[in-house]
Amino acid sequence: MKLTFLGAAGEVTGSSYLVETDSLRFLVDCGMFQGGRDTERKNRARFAFDPRALDFVLLTHAHIDHSGLLPRLAAEGFSGPIYATAATCDLLAVMLRDSAHIQEKEVEWARASQLHRREADRTPLYTLAQAERALRQLKSVKYDAEIHPQSTVRCRYRDAGHILGSAIIETWISDDGRATKIVFSGDIGQPMRPLVHDPTPIAQADVLLVESTYGNRLHKSLPDTLKELEHAITDTLKRKGGNVIIPAFAVGRTQDLLYLLADLHRQGQLPEMDIYVDSPMATQATAITLRHAALLDREASTLLAWLQKNHAGPRIRFVQDVEESIALHRVKSGAVIISASGMCDAGRIKHHLRHNLARPECTVLITGFQAAGTLGRRIVDGAKEVHIFGIPVPVRADVYTIGGLSAHADREGLLGWLGHFGKAPRHTFVVHGERETSEIFAAAVRERLGWREATVPAPLSSVSL
Template sequence: MKVVFNGAAQEVTGSCTLIETEKTRFLVDCGMFQGGREASDKNRNRFAFEPSDIDFVLLTHAHIDHSGLLPKLYREGFRGPIHTTTATAELLEIMLRDSAHIQETEAKRRAHRRRNRSKPLKEPIYTLPDAEAVLRQVRPLDYEERLQLQGGIDVRFRDAGHILGSAIVEIWVTEKGHSRKLVFSGDLGQPGRPILRDPAIVEEADILFIESTYGNRLHKNLTDTVDEFVDVVTETLQAKKGNVIIPAFAVGRTQELLYYFHQLVCEGRLGDLDIFVDSPMATAVTELTSRHMSLFDEQARRLARWHAKGENIPNLKFVGSVEESRALNAIRAGAIIIAASGMCTAGRIKYHLQENLPRPGSAILITGFQAQGTLGRKLVDGADQVRIFGQDVPVRASVHTLNGFSAHADQAALLDWLGGFKKTPSTTFVVHGEMSSSTAFAEEITNKLGWKTSIPERGQIEEIA
């Protein structure tokens, strides 16, 4: 068996691992790279394998850094099934169509702004028809259901507790009468958080692939994080008379933030709020989320019952049209604006940052991981000025990072999850993390558990006997 690491190796985005056995070739994830011009070039490059040779794809969850190149995979020849959870299959219909729309829109913008007509025009990486076509290849599967695939492959998806539908993938590979079990953690959620259930415990694996997004740090505890959240919102809206701008992933983070706003109003810790969710995709995802309450914990179901009764609901408006979105820029104070994308790389959040970053009274709340090279990362790193839509924008607003809201498990939670294994993997590949994070986490695994670890680099090939 051969394993090829095509992404999320010594970096966080672009998850894509090729597994090749004597009878089949398949991918675990096919994600988009995010974070600056280098990421754009990676997304445009040809795959390091022939897409038409891939028999099937196993998808851990719907976030674009795990699913975003599936339409390109189709465009270049892939025609096999994509196996994923039922909720992820529904989310993909929203996510991939939106991503294709972004590709087409950015291509038109480049064509409009192009000054040097002698340079070839960059076409979109893929189009809406590509997204529609690949969606027809998705095959949903319930959690805990075991599926037998071609070439001696068995698969089971377990709840990863990261976002709606996110999964740990267990894969049994049988070759020459010998079976080995591979486990991909996918992105693991932080346990003890509201809304989603804790990650499922896995007890054994021969080969393990573990994420390390926050493998070198601990999140602030949730109580302190919520306290800081309340303080920032209260000070900005009441004392500074500004706006609170929150870049948020349309899947997961937006719904979690709405949960907290509703809960804090119910508890009397926040007063009257004017909240605008400026993301058509987030609106669609929020509606879809409400149809999957069986996947949530009791806290989330209880809050949903409060909401159904109409108790203490903040003034919440989902913004649809471009005209409505632009109208928000006229609000100088008192608004909470949640918009995608979560790393500030695209979408309506860039317009709201352009308007509010120069205002000392406004606050920018960063609640999720920001990859290197992204606009969000520059804000987190304390940039005095950033470039948005070709213009230099001064950063006078306050910027607050609340990693306690992260949908990713921190180092302690990752180690606790590994502690559930009763059989030590022969090799543990530490992936989906920047080099500093992966290195620190690999050392913790070795020191505390005594396991053999490896931090693969992109393009690395591993032969597994």
């Protein structure tokens, strides 16, 4: 049996692993590369296998760095089933369509732009029609139930506690009369996070692939994070009399924030306020989250039941159209505006920043990772002035960075999850982290757990198992 690391080896994005035996060939994840210099080339590179010869795909969760190349895979001839949890299937319907829309728009923009004449022949990485085709190949699976995609393999999806629908995938593969259990961690959540359950403990694996996004650091605790959130909002709305602007990823972070704000409101910790969710994708993702409320953790279920019973809660408004979004620009105080994109480089958040960033009575709350080169990063780094739509805007609002809301386990969270294994897997491959971070985490696994076989695979390398 052969395992090939097609992506997320020594880097965070492009998750994809190929498993091959004499009678079987499948992928776990088919993610897009994002945010590096070389991404365009990597996303367009020929697949290292024939998509027509794949039997099926197992998908850990909906994030684009795990799912974003599925439309290309289908367009190039893969016609088999893509297995994912029901919540992941619902989120993908929103996310892959949005991703295709972005691909199409980028090419349109390049064609229209005088500066990018050379790009004029470009075709989109994939189209909306190709995304629709991939969506039709989705097959939903239940957590904890065994599936048999083929006679020599069975699998089980376990809750990974990362985002709604996220899974750790256990696979049992027979090859040459020998059974091997490979566990794919997917992205692992931090224990005690809002909304989702803690990651499911797994007791045994022959071969393990474990993520390491934050394998070299520790997150701030949730109680400390809540204190910061409460202070930033109360100070802005009560003392300064302005607005709070929160850039947030539409899927995951927006729902986390709504839950935390509603919970703080229930405890009487927040002043009167109007919360606006101004992102069509965030609105859809919130509806999907409520549709799958049975997957939420006990605290979230308790809050939802309380809100329903008491008909109470903060005033939350899901902004519908562009006119309503523009009308928000005239609101000078008392509003908490949650909008995308999470890194402020696109979408309606840019308009809200343009109208509030220069006002000292307002506050910008940063709740997620800001990549180098984005508007969000410049604000976090303390720029005195930024350009939005080509217009210089002085930064006079307070800027708070709230650290503890990451959807990924930190070093102790990951080591804690690994600690549930009864004994060391034969091989542990540390993936889904910047190379240096993965190396540091692999060393921690070797030292703290005594798993001497923990290593970081090279991109595109294969191992025979």
